[in-house]
Amino acid sequence: MVPLRAVTDFEEPAPATCREGTGEQGAGTHGTGKGLELAFDGVTKAFGDVGVLRGLDLVIPAGQFVAVVGRSGGGKTTLMRLIAGLDGPTGGTIRIAGTARRGLQPDVRLLFQDARLLPWQRVLSNVGIARGPGWKARAQALLAEVGLADRAGDWPYVLSGGQKQRVALARALVTEPGILLLDEPFGALDALTRGDMHRLLTKVWRQHGFTAVLITHDVAEAVALADRVLVLRDGVIADDVAIDLPRAARAAGAPRLAELERRILNAV
Amino acid sequence: MTAEATAGLENSALAIAAAGPRPWSLPRPDWRPLLLGLGLPVAAALAWEALVRSGLATGRLLPPPSRIAVTLWKLARTGELWPHVGATSGRVGLGFVLGGVAGILSGLAASYSPLFRRLVDPTLQGLRAIPSLAWVPLFLLWLGIFETSKVALIAVGVFFPVYLGVMGAVLGVDRKLVEVGRIHRLSGLDLARRILLPAILPALVVALRTGLGLGWMFVVAAEYMGASEGIGYLLVDGQQLGKPDQIIAAILVFALLGKVADAAIVALATPALRWQDAYQGGR
Ligand SMILES: Nc1ncnc2c1ncn2[C@@H]1O[C@H](COP(=O)(O)OP(=O)(O)OP(=O)(O)O)[C@@H](O)[C@H]1O
Ligand SMILES: [Mg+2]
Numbered sequence: 001m002v003p004l005r006a007v008t009d010f011e012e013p014a015p016a017t018c019r020e021g022t023g024e025q026g027a028g029t030h031g032t033g034k035g036l037e038l039a040f041d042g043v044t045k046a047f048g049d050v051g052v053l054r055g056l057d058l059v060i061p062a063g064q065f066v067a068v069v070g071r072s073g074g075g076k077t078t079l080m081r082l083i084a085g086l087d088g089p090t091g092g093t094i095r096i097a098g099t100a101r102r103g104l105q106p107d108v109r110l111l112f113q114d115a116r117l118l119p120w121q122r123v124l125s126n127v128g129i130a131r132g133p134g135w136k137a138r139a140q141a142l143l144a145e146v147g148l149a150d151r152a153g154d155w156p157y158v159l160s161g162g163q164k165q166r167v168a169l170a171r172a173l174v175t176e177p178g179i180l181l182l183d184e185p186f187g188a189l190d191a192l193t194r195g196d197m198h199r200l201l202t203k204v205w206r207q208h209g210f211t212a213v214l215i216t217h218d219v220a221e222a223v224a225l226a227d228r229v230l231v232l233r234d235g236v237i238a239d240d241v242a243i244d245l246p247r248a249a250r251a252a253g254a255p256r257l258a259e260l261e262r263r264i265l266n267a268v
Numbered sequence: 269m270t271a272e273a274t275a276g277l278e279n280s281a282l283a284i285a286a287a288g289p290r291p292w293s294l295p296r297p298d299w300r301p302l303l304l305g306l307g308l309p310v311a312a313a314l315a316w317e318a319l320v321r322s323g324l325a326t327g328r329l330l331p332p333p334s335r336i337a338v339t340l341w342k343l344a345r346t347g348e349l350w351p352h353v354g355a356t357s358g359r360v361g362l363g364f365v366l367g368g369v370a371g372i373l374s375g376l377a378a379s380y381s382p383l384f385r386r387l388v389d390p391t392l393q394g395l396r397a398i399p400s401l402a403w404v405p406l407f408l409l410w411l412g413i414f415e416t417s418k419v420a421l422i423a424v425g426v427f428f429p430v431y432l433g434v435m436g437a438v439l440g441v442d443r444k445l446v447e448v449g450r451i452h453r454l455s456g457l458d459l460a461r462r463i464l465l466p467a468i469l470p471a472l473v474v475a476l477r478t479g480l481g482l483g484w485m486f487v488v489a490a491e492y493m494g495a496s497e498g499i500g501y502l503l504v505d506g507q508q509l510g511k512p513d514q515i516i517a518a519i520l521v522f523a524l525l526g527k528v529a530d531a532a533i534v535a536l537a538t539p540a541l542r543w544q545d546a547y548q549g550g551r
Contacts, residue, residue: 086450104450104451104453106453108451109452110451112444114444116444116445116447116448118462118463119543119544120466120467120544121462129449129452129454130452130453130454131458175452
């Protein structure tokens with residue numbers, strides 16, 4: 001059960017610092033401003049002789065919300081794993097905040113399609129998996145932010161799919177990452193829950209100011225949430241589409257949105 | 269009290285109510301299957317008792333339950349039983365610890381190191397193919413007829429199921445959960461403590477229980493080969509002196525000790541495995 005007050009939280013007006021409606025792209029000035037710039041210089045990745053990523057050159061400014069769409073098997077998850085440092089690139093460099101990075105990244109967090117909660121830890125301990133001083137209070141605060149303050153003592157298995165993803169989101173945010181990667185985290189949810197999660201994600205993105213990279217199959221989801229949509233095809237960025245429409249004006253059926261959606265679908 | 273605080277209280281009250289007794293996680297114990305299962309042996313025992321009492325059978329080779337009970341009682345009352353229980357339990361305990369620790373360490377080594385798996389595992393698998401009782405003469409020759417050979421035999425029996433269980437459990441740990449730990453930058457120790465250990469614990473408990481069961485099996489063999497003390501000695505003694513009641517009493521003691529030891533492992537592991545009960549109850 002989702003507590004009512006969480007739902008009302010989602011509908012808070014956007015903070016005044018948000019530059020909605022200007023239609024411009026680039027570094028976000030919203031939130032706590034902790035987002036980090038993410039850049040790729042000729043990044044390639046091959047498994048054996050199979051090239052999955054064939055040279056990505058790309059800059060994602062700090063605080064931007066980027067969606068990556070592409071066909072199944074197109075290398076989207078591979079890209080995420082490279083950014084997080086779970087795997088290393090075959091060639092090229094990934095720079096975070098201007099410096100080349102190798103190995104696991106402390107300021108990058110990843111939200112998977114399956115929530116990946118530890119079944120042997122209660123919700124609060126799952127959120128505070130990184131521990132450290134004061135982790136309980138911090139984890140509790142994040143749980144409140146995702147609307148699950150009263151589920152801290154539950155085992156993960158009693159939660160619904162959407163609630164598990166909220167816990168995973170709280171866990172990802174507990175260390176205030178500069179970059180949050182989301183690998184189709186809402187793919188398995190029903191349409192209503194998905195809508196809730198979209199509002200929640202937009203809210204925490206504004207509040208925390210991280211750079212967001214969302215992978216999705218769903219072009220409608222991409223244009224609804226992101227500042228910018230990248231189309232990954234044949235191992236390269238085949239299209240780079242700015243969603244120059246304020247979020248408030250992105251109601252389904254808006255003609256400009258439909259146009260962008262068509263363009264992206266054609267590129268995929 | 270503000271309205272918000274009240275709402276908060278109501279919310280937590282709701283949460284407690286929702287989290288309250290979950291019928292499927294706390295099944296009320298149902299004794300009927302147990303009683304049903306006891307029916308056959310109890311009926312057989314009563315029937316045999318009746319047959320012997322009525323003189324239809326002598327009960328010379330298979331004494332009636334009452335006589336076994338008396339024998340057991342006498343062994344316990346005179347204090348004769350306890351040194352035997354102590355000796356056997358000590359051997360099993362020591363063998364279990366040695367074999368268990370060796371099994372856990374080798375199992376971990378095999379699951380972490382492909383080299384160990386390629387180099388050592390084939391040998392261990394080969395040794396495992398030998399029926400362990402075939403080692404007895406060699407152990408007697410090498411280690412003498414006293415405690416060392418007995419404990420070694422038990423340890424060998426315990427080792428293999430623990431080794432296999434631990435190796436399988438670690439190799440089977442969900443890599444996705446390990447990745448979660450890595451992404452959140454858990455240290456190697458934290459990763460082992462908070463992710464690997466809980467993940468393998470259910471299989472580890474099963475492996476240790478299997479190992480302990482084999483330990484009890486092997487202690488009988490070890491004591492049967494020659495011992496001046498131990499429940500196995502009571503078996504041999506009962507056979508040589510033609511006292512079937514003592515043999516059956518010793519068998520019962522073995523069953524009881526095995527059950528108690530097994531229950532002790534389960535009881536020790538239960539707090540750490542509570543999440544699993546709940547997890548399975550939820551399905
Ligand atoms: N560890 C690996 N070893 C070999 N091949 C791999 C490995 N990981 C991914 N691949 C291959 O790389 C390609 C891209 O995989 P990836 O998971 O990145 O696709 P994706 O775009 O995320 O697809 P989906 O939308 O279905 O999740 C696939 O052909 C996959 O088989
Ligand atoms: Mg994928």
